[in-house]
Amino acid sequence: MATALQVLPCMARAPLRPLLWGRPGARLASGMALAEHARKLFESTIAAVLPGPMMHRALSLDPGSGQLKVRDRSFQLRQNLYLVGFGKAVLGMAAAAEELLGKHLVQGVISVPKGIRATMEYTGKQEMLLKSHSCVQVFEGAEDNLPDHDALRAALAIRQLAEGLTADDLLLVLISGGGSALLPAPIPPVTLEEKQTLTKLLAARGATIQELNTIRKALSQLKGGGLAQAAYPAQVISLILSDVVGDPVDVIASGPTVASVHNVQDCLHILNRYGLRAALPRSVKTVLAQADSDPHGPHTCGHVLNVIIGSNALALAEAQKQAEALGYRAIVLSTAMQGNVKSVAQFYGLLARVAGAHPTLPSTGTPVEEGEQLHELAAELQLPDLQLKEALKVVAGAEGPVCLLAGGEPTVQLQGSGKGGRNQELALRVAAELGRRPLGPIDVLFLSGGTDGRDGPTEAAGAWVMPELANQATAEGLDVATFLAHNDSHTFFHRFQGGAHLLYTGLTGTNVMDVHFLFLKPR
Numbered sequence: 001m002a003t004a005l006q007v008l009p010c011m012a013r014a015p016l017r018p019l020l021w022g023r024p025g026a027r028l029a030s031g032m033a034l035a036e037h038a039r040k041l042f043e044s045t046i047a048a049v050l051p052g053p054m055m056h057r058a059l060s061l062d063p064g065s066g067q068l069k070v071r072d073r074s075f076q077l078r079q080n081l082y083l084v085g086f087g088k089a090v091l092g093m094a095a096a097a098e099e100l101l102g103k104h105l106v107q108g109v110i111s112v113p114k115g116i117r118a119t120m121e122y123t124g125k126q127e128m129l130l131k132s133h134s135c136v137q138v139f140e141g142a143e144d145n146l147p148d149h150d151a152l153r154a155a156l157a158i159r160q161l162a163e164g165l166t167a168d169d170l171l172l173v174l175i176s177g178g179g180s181a182l183l184p185a186p187i188p189p190v191t192l193e194e195k196q197t198l199t200k201l202l203a204a205r206g207a208t209i210q211e212l213n214t215i216r217k218a219l220s221q222l223k224g225g226g227l228a229q230a231a232y233p234a235q236v237i238s239l240i241l242s243d244v245v246g247d248p249v250d251v252i253a254s255g256p257t258v259a260s261v262h263n264v265q266d267c268l269h270i271l272n273r274y275g276l277r278a279a280l281p282r283s284v285k286t287v288l289a290q291a292d293s294d295p296h297g298p299h300t301c302g303h304v305l306n307v308i309i310g311s312n313a314l315a316l317a318e319a320q321k322q323a324e325a326l327g328y329r330a331i332v333l334s335t336a337m338q339g340n341v342k343s344v345a346q347f348y349g350l351l352a353r354v355a356g357a358h359p360t361l362p363s364t365g366t367p368v369e370e371g372e373q374l375h376e377l378a379a380e381l382q383l384p385d386l387q388l389k390e391a392l393k394v395v396a397g398a399e400g401p402v403c404l405l406a407g408g409e410p411t412v413q414l415q416g417s418g419k420g421g422r423n424q425e426l427a428l429r430v431a432a433e434l435g436r437r438p439l440g441p442i443d444v445l446f447l448s449g450g451t452d453g454r455d456g457p458t459e460a461a462g463a464w465v466m467p468e469l470a471n472q473a474t475a476e477g478l479d480v481a482t483f484l485a486h487n488d489s490h491t492f493f494h495r496f497q498g499g500a501h502l503l504y505t506g507l508t509g510t511n512v513m514d515v516h517f518l519f520l521k522p523r
């Protein structure tokens, strides 16, 4: 009731659009349509970045001559092809490589997430599976995206294969996000457990992926160019599916085929920043002390071709096409959504508010103020490719519904011990922002989903929300703020409306970061 009353003044100042609030039933129907569109769009976005199509785009083989073309480079195949891979998308990438290059393939080893083959079999995704008598050995490990002994065994098998190669051989390296956890080979005396603890602490304290992977590289035999070095003098082709903003090849999966440019000072700064330097285990200190005298020098990677074959930008380009096919004016806001999840949520909240209030802009002070806040926040977030003005122009000029698309990876600083993930936490925070004050005469839906299908250590890929959520939750006895304070977004969504707002895809077999969709539909 209070909400409806607060909305009225805003309606009175909105002369540019017909304001049809509709009966509650009609509003619900409109909400349902948005939710259906959101789910559809999420599914088709993921389908666009499945490994097979991207591998086929990057590679071609002339069956007569055995010439393999990768972008504008040619390589001669003559039963001299070896394959290694690690990452959440690597099973499907390996299956595509086997299909394309199988008769030249001598041997392979890949390290992929636990349970991924069973998931692909169960969901009938045959194209993601290797042949039954494949020469590629599969290791499954890194449950919950943490390095474990299975992943360590895989890393050692990969190292052994690489070290056995000669100058006549060609090593195809398949890399995707999640590769760091699936290729752990700590430099002794650092143990797997010590590395696991350190990376977990850094991640929980909000370290960026660049910072996290700088430390991982310094403590690893294979990261930071170590794998390329092990494979020398064989030629190395790395095909990389990017899950990092800006597609930096030295950061994705900690750059095992890219020489590291970081030194000990960089590592110590990072450890200092997160208050971890004082409590470092002796083994880590020992390895860092040795690091500068034994770098994986830049000269070690001249034999490598690193190629990005897919990214978040590709996924969003497809999402834009699909959204337009569903009848929305669509625009990609950014492929580099980074920063604290709280600020990112505030950004989307303000964006929806400014977009919703747009018709009232000339006649009221408040939305102008919010417009300024939005621009200030955008500047603070430092999103290099943000198309904010263009997006607001699209909203202003649109006759019908609009879909704003973005991708990236905000950071969560864990404070509570609840169960959640980046996407679910972002969605819940956006719901809280949207529910703070009434919006203009529009229906709004926000979706945040991880393209790998797993949001943090949960079974869900993400969640979708609408402005009514906070009030509806209160009516169900669920307090959004309390769940947020404990980083317990998954528990919240699991309980709220029987889990209806959760996105479940299962492991998708790909990984190009997260996608965010903001649907705005004038009433």
Ligand SMILES: Nc1ncnc2c1ncn2[C@@H]1O[C@H](COP(=O)(O)OP(=O)(O)OP(=O)(O)O)[C@@H](O)[C@H]1O
Pocket (backbone or CB within 6 Å): 088, 144, 145, 177, 178, 179, 203, 204, 243, 411, 412, 413, 414, 417, 418, 419, 420, 421, 422, 425, 450, 452, 454, 455, 456, 457, 487, 488, 489, 511
């Ligand atoms: N309870 C929680 N609430 C919110 N976020 C969480 C929670 N627990 C973990 N996270 C976040 O989940 C992230 C890890 O998620 P996930 O395992 O999906 O990794 P990822 O970053 O997608 O992995 P990769 O980049 O290696 O593919 C971390 O950023 C962590 O802060």
Ligand SMILES: O=C(O)[C@H](O)CO
Pocket (backbone or CB within 6 Å): 176, 177, 178, 179, 180, 181, 209, 213, 243, 244, 251, 252, 253, 254
């Ligand atoms: O594996 C990793 O390091 C992250 O997914 C970034 O690529």
